[in-house]
Structures are given as C-alpha cells and as structure tokens.
Amino acid sequence: MLTLCLQKMHDDDGRSTLTGTIHERIKSIFDALTRAERQLTDTILENYPMSGLGSITRLAESAGVSTPTVARMVQKLGYSGFPDFQEALRGELEARFSDPIAKHENWAQTAPQGHILNRFTEVVTQNIRQTLAHVDPEQFDRVTGLLADERHNVFIAGGRITHALSDYFHMHMQVMRKGVEHIRSTSNAWPHSLLDVSSSDVVVIYDIRRYENSTLKLAEMASKRGATIVLITDQWQSPVREYAQYTFSCRIEAPSAWDSTITLLLLTETLITAIQEASWERTKLRMNELEDMFDHTRIFRKFV
Amino acid sequence: MLTLCLQKMHDDDGRSTLTGTIHERIKSIFDALTRAERQLTDTILENYPMSGLGSITRLAESAGVSTPTVARMVQKLGYSGFPDFQEALRGELEARFSDPIAKHENWAQTAPQGHILNRFTEVVTQNIRQTLAHVDPEQFDRVTGLLADERHNVFIAGGRITHALSDYFHMHMQVMRKGVEHIRSTSNAWPHSLLDVSSSDVVVIYDIRRYENSTLKLAEMASKRGATIVLITDQWQSPVREYAQYTFSCRIEAPSAWDSTITLLLLTETLITAIQEASWERTKLRMNELEDMFDHTRIFRKFV
DNA sequence: CAAATGCTGAAGAAAATTTTTCAGAAAAGG
DNA sequence: CCTTTTCTGAAAAATTTTCTTCAGCATTTG
Numbered sequence: 001m002l003t004l005c006l007q008k009m010h011d012d013d014g015r016s017t018l019t020g021t022i023h024e025r026i027k028s029i030f031d032a033l034t035r036a037e038r039q040l041t042d043t044i045l046e047n048y049p050m051s052g053l054g055s056i057t058r059l060a061e062s063a064g065v066s067t068p069t070v071a072r073m074v075q076k077l078g079y080s081g082f083p084d085f086q087e088a089l090r091g092e093l094e095a096r097f098s099d100p101i102a103k104h105e106n107w108a109q110t111a112p113q114g115h116i117l118n119r120f121t122e123v124v125t126q127n128i129r130q131t132l133a134h135v136d137p138e139q140f141d142r143v144t145g146l147l148a149d150e151r152h153n154v155f156i157a158g159g160r161i162t163h164a165l166s167d168y169f170h171m172h173m174q175v176m177r178k179g180v181e182h183i184r185s186t187s188n189a190w191p192h193s194l195l196d197v198s199s200s201d202v203v204v205i206y207d208i209r210r211y212e213n214s215t216l217k218l219a220e221m222a223s224k225r226g227a228t229i230v231l232i233t234d235q236w237q238s239p240v241r242e243y244a245q246y247t248f249s250c251r252i253e254a255p256s257a258w259d260s261t262i263t264l265l266l267l268t269e270t271l272i273t274a275i276q277e278a279s280w281e282r283t284k285l286r287m288n289e290l291e292d293m294f295d296h297t298r299i300f301r302k303f304v
Numbered sequence: 305m306l307t308l309c310l311q312k313m314h315d316d317d318g319r320s321t322l323t324g325t326i327h328e329r330i331k332s333i334f335d336a337l338t339r340a341e342r343q344l345t346d347t348i349l350e351n352y353p354m355s356g357l358g359s360i361t362r363l364a365e366s367a368g369v370s371t372p373t374v375a376r377m378v379q380k381l382g383y384s385g386f387p388d389f390q391e392a393l394r395g396e397l398e399a400r401f402s403d404p405i406a407k408h409e410n411w412a413q414t415a416p417q418g419h420i421l422n423r424f425t426e427v428v429t430q431n432i433r434q435t436l437a438h439v440d441p442e443q444f445d446r447v448t449g450l451l452a453d454e455r456h457n458v459f460i461a462g463g464r465i466t467h468a469l470s471d472y473f474h475m476h477m478q479v480m481r482k483g484v485e486h487i488r489s490t491s492n493a494w495p496h497s498l499l500d501v502s503s504s505d506v507v508v509i510y511d512i513r514r515y516e517n518s519t520l521k522l523a524e525m526a527s528k529r530g531a532t533i534v535l536i537t538d539q540w541q542s543p544v545r546e547y548a549q550y551t552f553s554c555r556i557e558a559p560s561a562w563d564s565t566i567t568l569l570l571l572t573e574t575l576i577t578a579i580q581e582a583s584w585e586r587t588k589l590r591m592n593e594l595e596d597m598f599d600h601t602r603i604f605r606k607f608v
Numbered sequence: 609c610a611a612a613t614g615c616t617g618a619a620g621a622a623a624a625t626t627t628t629t630c631a632g633a634a635a636a637g638g
Numbered sequence: 639c640c641t642t643t644t645c646t647g648a649a650a651a652a653t654t655t656t657c658t659t660c661a662g663c664a665t666t667t668g
Binding site: 258 | 357391444467539558578
C-alpha cells in the first residue's frame with residue numbers, strides 16, 4: 001500500500017510539530033483521501049475547529065464514520081494519534097483566541113477578512129434570511145399544488161437576466177410532468193406560445209429589475225386569456241404584480257454592480273422539491289423512464 | 305459538612321443545563337473556595353476557556369493541584385463530573401465561534417418547523433458553509449485574474465443540468481469583456497467552437513453528477529489544444545478534474561431527488577463580482593455602452 | 609495546646625477512550 | 639467477468655482518563 005503521510009518533525013520534548021494549520025493540511029491532502037475520510041474532513045471543516053474537540057467516538061459518530069477511520073485519518077495528517085491531533089487543534093484555537101483581529105468567523109477560513117468570498121457570502125445569507133422571512137407558506141403551498149397538477153398546463157417565462165433561471169426551472173419541470181413550456185420573453189416569438197394559453201393554465205414569470213416591457217406585455221396578455229399568473233420578482237416588485245395572483249419577492253442585493261439571483265434560485269429549487277414531493281408517484285415513473293433513455297443514449301458515464 | 309453546590313437542572317436527555325457562563329459561575333463562588341481550588345480557578349481563568357479543554361490530569365498539573373481537587377471543584381460548580389464540565393466549556397466556545405445563522409431553526413418564521421421551505425434552506429446554508437470551507441482563495445484569485453484578462457479568450461461550457469448556470473455566467477461575462485463564447489456540450493455542434501480554442505485560452509467547464517461523456521471529451525480535446533481548464537463541479541468531483549488546472553468543488557446536497565446548484569451559482573456570482581472589481585474601468589465603459597443601446601431599443605421600462 | 613473538622617493528594621478501582629486486528633465489502637484493474 | 643487491491647467498521651485489546659477511597663496534614667476552635 002502506498003501510504004500518504006505528511007512530514008513530521010519531533011522536537012526535544014518528543015512533541016510533534018507540523019507546519020501549517022490543520023485546515024490547510026487537510027485541504028492539501030484532500031485529493032488523496034478516501035470517501036469515508038472526505039466525509040470526515042467535511043464534518044471537521046464544517047464546524048472548524050470545534051468539532052474535533054470532543055472524543056474520537058463523538059467525532060466519528062457525527063461524521064457518520066467509524067472510529068478507526070478517524071484514527072487512520074489523523075495519522076495520515078501526520079499526527080501520532082487522536083490525542084496528538086486534538087492537542088494541535090487546541091493550540092490553533094488558542095492562537096486564534098489570543099489574536100484579537102481574528103474574531104469574526106470567516107466563511108472561507110483561509111481567505112482574509114475582507115476577501116470577496118466572505119463579503120459576498122455574507123450578503124447572500126442575509127438575502128436568504130430576509131427572503132424567507134417574507135414568503136407566505138400558505139401561498140407557497142397553493143402554488144405548489146397548482147404546478148403539480150397536470151390538469152393545468154404550465155408556461156415559464158424569464159427575461160434577460162432571469163432567462164437562465166426560467167430555463168433551469170423548465171428543465172426540472174419537464175422531468176416531473178407533461179404540459180410545460182418555456183417562453184423566451186427576449187425573443188419576438190413569444191406571442192406564438194401565448195396562443196396555447198387557456199384560462200385553466202398557469203404562467204410563471206421571472207422578472208427582476210430592470211423590468212422588461214415585453215415581460216409586462218406578456219403578463220398582460222396572459223392575464224387577458226384568464227391564466228393564473230405566478231410572479232417571482234425582487235424586493236421592489238415588478239409591475240407584473242398587477243396581473244399576478246401569486247407574487248414572491250426575493251432579496252437580490254449584492255456587493256456588486258449586478259444583483260444576485262441566489263434567492264430566486266433558492267425559491268425555485270424549493271418549489272421543485274415541493275412539487276416533486278406532491279407528485280412523487282408520477283415523478284418517479286417519469287424519472288425511471290428518463291433514466292432508461294439515458295442508458296440507451298450513453299450520454300452519461302456509467303461509472304464515475 | 306456544608307457543601308456548596310450551585311443549582312443544576314436536568315432536561316429530558318439527562319444532560320445538565322446550567323445558567324450563565326462558567327467564568328461567571330466561578331467568580332460567583334470564588335469566595336467559598338479553598339486554597340487549592342483558588343489556585344486551580346486562577347489557572348482556568350487565566351487562559352479561559354482554553355485551559356480546561358485538555359485532560360483533568362493536565363489541568364491539575366498546570367495548576368499545581370491534584371486531580372481529585374479538580375474533580376471536586378467542578379462538582380461544586382454544579383457539573384456531574386469533569387467530562388460534563390468540559391462539554392459545557394466546549395459549548396461556550398462553540399457559541400462564541402459559530403455564526404448566529406447556524407442555529408436558525410425557522411427561516412420562514414410563519415412556516416411550521418418541518419416545512420419544506422425551512423428544511424431546504426437549512427440544507428442550502430450548510431452547503432454554502434461547507435463549500436466555502438473548501439475554496440482556496442489563492443486559486444480563486446488566480447482564476448479571477450485569468451478570466452478578467454482579455455488577452456485570453458474564454459469559453460464556457462455546461463451540461464444538461466448546468467446549462468442554465470453556464471448561460472448565466474456567459475451573459476454576465478459578455479457584459480464585462482470581449483472574447484467570451486458559450487459552448488453547449490449538449491449539442492453536437494460543440495467541436496465547431498473548439499476550433500477557436502488556442503493555448504492561451506481559458507475553458508470554464510461546469511460538470512456535476514451525473515457526469516456527461518461529451519463534457520469529458522470536450523475537456524480532453526480542449527486540454528490537447530493547450531487551453532487552461534477551470535472546472536466547477538460537485539463534492540465528488542467530475543472526471544474532468546484530470547484535465548483541469550483549477551477545480552472548485554461545490555456542495556450540492558438537497559432534500560430532494562435532485563441536487564441543488566445554489567452553491568455553484570454562489571461561486572459563479574462571486575467570480576463575476578471579483579472579475580468586475582478586477583476590471584472595473586473597462587467594465588464600466590462597456591456597461592454604459594450597453595445602457596445606451598438599451599435606451600434606444602426600449603426593451604426596459606424607463607420608469608418603474 | 610488538644611481535639612475536631614475539613615482539606616489534600618497518593619494510589620488503586622472503575623470507566624472511558626483510543627488503538628489494533630481482522631474479515632467482509634467495495635473499488636480498481638485485467 | 640473474475641482477481642487483486644484497497645477501504646471500512648465491528649469487536650477486542652491496550653491505554654488513558656476519571657473517579658473513589660483513605661490516610662496524613664493543615665487549619666480552626668474551645
């Protein structure tokens with residue numbers, strides 16, 4: 001067996017001294033780790049460095065691996081055993097505590113305080129929090145029910161920025177049910193799609209600033225045909241809301257010249273999951289069929 | 305014997321729950337302590353809370369008292385034993401370290417505990433945390449530099465699921481710089497695009513499970529042409545990593561039959577922001593030009 | 609100053625943690 | 639498809655840690 005092992009030095013006391021933080025060490029050998037070991041390091045890094053301070057048993061349990069896996073892993077990192085590893089962790093913690101600058105926990109531990117990775121993520125989590133605080137669960141559930149029901153055809157429309165989102169939603173909806181169509185409001189051809197919209201149908205419209213005229217026109221015409229309109233927009237709300245029966249406002253603030261569509265994607269994925277749960281029997285069948293077709297087309301790798 | 309003992313409560317799990325921090329508790333009973341015990345608390349408070357995290361023996365030694373003294377002392381504080389005391393210490397440390405959103409039980413306040421809105425968001429924030437823990441800021445910065453540099457042409461490719469993401473990235477990149485092309489690995493026409501790839505170019509590839517054969521082929525061929533390959537993948541890593549100079553692993557776990565691409569979007573948007581910052585002068589000009597064009601096309605509403 | 613009380617730590621007992629072993633499972637290679 | 643290699647966790651063994659006991663010492667009090 002080829003054993004990967006980081007270099008280790010012993011000083012006069014026999015205590016091990018290794019270079020770099022454990023976090024860095026883990027990342028540097030991450031590629032050489034096995035499945036269970038990666039699972040373990042994920043747990044360690046997730047709540048770093050706290051998670052490693054309990055007993056080896058506790059750490060193993062919370063990572064969902066066995067204690068020998070933990071023992072082997074810390075040896076790969078270059079420590080003589082779990083206590084040695086824990087000692088190093090405590091040392092790091094101590095160093096961090098005595099350093100007054102490092103008081104704020106960074107998202108990306110190894111990135112400096114003001115790095116864009118941390119700044120951006122900070123704002124995004126705030127957006128998520130504020131968005132979720134404004135979603136009406138009842139409204140959400142009713143929309144889920146509407147979209148899961150195959151008696152209603154579903155049309156999905158997005159604008160310049162939100163095109164990717166609507167495309168993503170459309171792709172997933174197609175797997176779960178029939179009667180889903182993607183309308184490109186950026187194309188001149190969208191009136192053609194509207195021909196099929198009837199009063200029992202649902203039109204999902206994505207529209208964030210700067211709100212597009214063609215999207216508003218689309219909403220107006222779909223509304224005239226009696227369709228139910230679901231609007232996913234930003235906190236300032238697209239004018240489409242006048243025609244919409246259901247409106248979801250998502251926070252899109254970002255430390256950038258652009259807005260962040262993370263919260264829109266979050267809402268979209270949550271909707272997808274809810275719809276899937278509401279129509280699991282049907283969705284399962286369709287997914288299996290799809291899998292079969294994929295098997296016959298060799299699009300995907302059989303073995304990872 | 306008159307035993308001093310702070311009040312202690314047991315919850316359903318039998319775990320002890322005490323009020324106030326250990327530091328406060330020690331101070332409050334300090335007057336009632338004996339000589340050896342004061343010696344001990346001095347040591348604990350001197351390097352609080354780190355000193356208490358080793359073994360009882362170590363703590364006793366560094367305080368110059370015996371282990372029974374420590375054991376008696378923590379019982380006076382109201383803990384059932386040294387491990388119980390240590391657990392409390394770890395809890396305090398964790399509270400100090402962890403960010404407030406980690407303990408957010410209900411994201412959507414009005415939705416019930418187990419509502420999909422809360423369940424999904426919980427998992428997503430975990431994904432974000434774990435993803436950020438794995439991003440190497442240095443690698444991130446280098447990729448930012450590469451993509452901001454107009455001397456390198458940029459090709460962006462996505463698969464079935466990641467098509468929307470690559471489309472989104474492409475749209476933003478187009479605003480910021482020239483020489484950006486979107487390759488559809490799902491179409492048979494992608495070899496045509498590869499004709500233009502030279503050794504100074506950068507190919508950004510999105511690939512999450514199930515990894516697509518055509519994407520791997522694309523990477524292989526781009527690699528043969530000497531292009532620098534940036535891979536954005538999931539935690540299990542696409543086989544494309546063999547050809548990639550830069551690999552970013554994003555957590556995509558979701559309480560769903562599908563994976564969540566939120567973290568990929570987060571990384572993408574952060575990249576966009578970083579690239580924008582790195583080339584702000586140029587980007588500003590291009591954005592102004594774009595605005596002018598929009599003004600002439602009446603695509604957007606002039607007044608909201 | 610003597611007796612009583614309480615404090616302290618050495619040593620051993622109990623309990624737990626950590627490490628090792630090994631067999632079955634999974635993955636890789638032919 | 640089969641063989642080989644590697645990985646993984648259950649269980650046992652080894653080690654460490656924690657707790658208890660108890661005899662000696664210090665302090666207080668009358």
